[in-house]
Amino acid sequence: QQQVKQSPQSLIVQKGGIPIINCAYENTAFDYFPWYQQFPGKGPALLIAIRPDVSEKKEGRFTISFNKSAKQFSLHIMDSQPGDSATYFCAASKGNYQLIWGAGTKLIIKP
Amino acid sequence: KAGVTQTPRYLIKTRGQQVTLSCSPISGHRSVSWYQQTPGQGLQFLFEYFSETQRNKGNFPGRFSGRQFSNSRSEMNVSTLELGDSALYLCASSLDSMNTEAFFGQGTRLTVV
Numbered sequence: 001q002q003q004v005k006q007s008p009q010s011l012i013v014q015k016g017g018i019p020i021i022n023c024a025y026e027n028t029a030f031d032y033f034p035w036y037q038q039f040p041g042k043g044p045a046l047l048i049a050i051r052p053d054v055s056e057k058k059e060g061r062f063t064i065s066f067n068k069s070a071k072q073f074s075l076h077i078m079d080s081q082p083g084d085s086a087t088y089f090c091a092a093s094k095g096n097y098q099l100i101w102g103a104g105t106k107l108i109i110k111p
Numbered sequence: 112k113a114g115v116t117q118t119p120r121y122l123i124k125t126r127g128q129q130v131t132l133s134c135s136p137i138s139g140h141r142s143v144s145w146y147q148q149t150p151g152q153g154l155q156f157l158f159e160y161f162s163e164t165q166r167n168k169g170n171f172p173g174r175f176s177g178r179q180f181s182n183s184r185s186e187m188n189v190s191t192l193e194l195g196d197s198a199l200y201l202c203a204s205s206l207d208s209m210n211t212e213a214f215f216g217q218g219t220r221l222t223v224v
Contacts, residue, residue, distance in 0.1 A: 032210035043115070043201050043215025044154070089154060093210045098144070098167040103153045 002027060004092050006102025013080055014110050021105045022074045023090035030092040034099070035064065035075050038087045047088070048075075080109045113137065115204050115216035123222045129190040132219045136183050136204030142166075143185040144213065145177060148199040157200075159209065160185055167209070192223045 005024045013019040023033075034049035050057045050064045050073065057064045061078040077084055090102040116135040124130050136143050144167075145157040156169035160179035177187040183204070189196055199220050203213040 034212070041217070043203070043217050045215065046212045049212070096161075096166060096209045098156050098159060098169070098209055099213070101154045101156070 002100055004090060004100045004102045006090050006105060008105060009103065010106045010108075012108045012110060015080060015082060017080055017109075019077050019080055019084075019107055019109070020074055021088055021090070021107070022072060023092075023102050024070075024072045025092050025100075026071065027092070027094070027100075028071065029094045030100075031095070032093045033064070033066065033073050034091050035062075036089045036091065038089065038104075044089060077107075082109045082111050085109050115202055115214050117200075117202050117216035117219050119219060120217065121220045121222075123224060124192050126192055126194060126223055128192050129188060130192060130221060131186055131188045132200055132202075132221075134185045134187075134202030134204075134216060136185070136202075137214055139206065140204035140214070141183055141207050142205045142209065143179055143183060144203045144205075144209075145185070145187050146201040146203065147171075148201055148218070149197075154201070157187065161207070189221075194223050197221060197223045 035047045036044035037047045038044040048059045048062050050066050063076040066073045085108050088105045091099040093099045118133045142161045144159040147155045159167040163179045174190045179185045199218045201218045203215045205211050205213045
């Protein structure tokens with residue numbers, strides 16, 4: 001019940017395309033769903049986060065879609081650029097309990 | 112403001128030795144979490160400290176321990192190192208709650224030979 005399942009493991013998209021990364025969770029008590037972006041040699045950095053009272057959140061070219069009934073959330077990157085090539089992690093948590101992390105998606109945007 | 116600082120950046124240790132890693136959180140942040148990152152296992156949660164108390168703990172053996180000081184700086188210690196402990200160890204700080212933004216350091220790359 002504590003797992004967050006992330007897919008795909010890797011993804012290659014042409015520049016300008018819209019990569020979509022999906023995450024599914026079991027614990028309905030989760031109330032915080034962040035996405036982190038990690039470049040090689042760096043620690044992860046928060047990209048965007050959502051709470052379950054909204055179904056969608058946009059920040060620049062990044063959008064989280066949240067489906068509470070399906071217990072799924074996804075990250076969409078509009079007009080993707082080679083600079084978006086990175087590893088993306090979804091996570092979930094409740095209150096002051098630890099973040100539960102997905103396994104990560106390695107995204108490559110081809111020029 | 113200064114980010115999360117982890118020292119050292121790189122370490123090479125011999126199997127059986129012990130190691131201490133240090134993390135200085137962002138000023139004013141009271142929560143510090145530690146993670147182990149390996150290529151095949153992603154981010155594995157070790158433990159979280161808040162106001163000098165361990166608040167959350169992952170599923171790692173007792174060889175992995177940590178502490179937090181009154182200035183929120185944190186250390187983690189790994190005793191009796193094994194080859195499988197080779198990994199990137201990341202520290203993250205957040206203001207107070209686990210469900211707010213966590214700021215990561217660049218990590219300490221530990222190699223056990």
